[in-house]
Amino acid sequence: MDSYHPSAKLRSEHADAxxxxxxxxxxxxxxxxxxxxGLKLSGNYDVLAIPGGPQCLTLVEYLPKFSWASGKWFRFLIEKHDxxxxxxxxxxxxxxYHELPFHLFGSTDPRTRQEDDLRRARRTLTSQFPQVRVDLFYVAWDADLRVVIEPVAG
Ligand SMILES: [Zn+2]
Incomplete structure (x- = not known):
């Protein structure tokens, strides 16, 4: 492949989220x-895209090194980018989630388990970084692959 020259330029603004x-x-x-x-972030955000997403923060006992590394990435981005x-x-x-042992969870319903993990991750983050607002969302789809993204309450 030859060199590729994107039409977009590098962003110069600070990340919002x-x-x-x-x-x-x-x-x-x-x-x-x-x-x-939907959230009108206009591409102005940092991303951590990892298997299971924010679930990594809830694995303190099951995968402590994984949880520790995840915590370092969160801290680096939150502090470095304010x-x-x-x-x-x-x-x-x-x-x-298919790979995780069931004993880690309080519910057998997959969505409930994941929403519980989102809330646990938010508790962890807001205790470490009280200045941040943490919004939670769940992505679902129907048999025709039509997607709905809903806020997670609680
Ligand atoms: Zn996934």
Missing amino acids: LVVHCSDHRLQGVLQEFLNN LKRLILIAHQDCGW
Whole structure:
């Protein structure tokens, strides 16, 4: 391949938020649309895209080194970019959750487990970074692959 020259220029603004979501390829297009058009972030956000997304922060006992490394990435971005808003996103049929032992969870319902994890991650983050606002979302779809992204309450 020859050199590629994007039409877009490098951004010079400060990031407004940190978005943390799963690396699952199926979601990337709908998430970018949601973040840019739904939340009106206009591409002005840092991203952590890792398997299971923000669930990484809840693994203190099960995978402590993984949890520790995740915490370092969050701290680096929040402090380095002086971020005031975090957006944590979980999704239906997340392959990462298929790999986790069930005893880690208080519910057998997949969506409830993931929403509980989002709330746990928010508690962890707001205790460490009281200056940040943490918004939670869940991505679901129907049999025709029509997607809905809903805020997670609580
Ligand atoms: Zn996933």
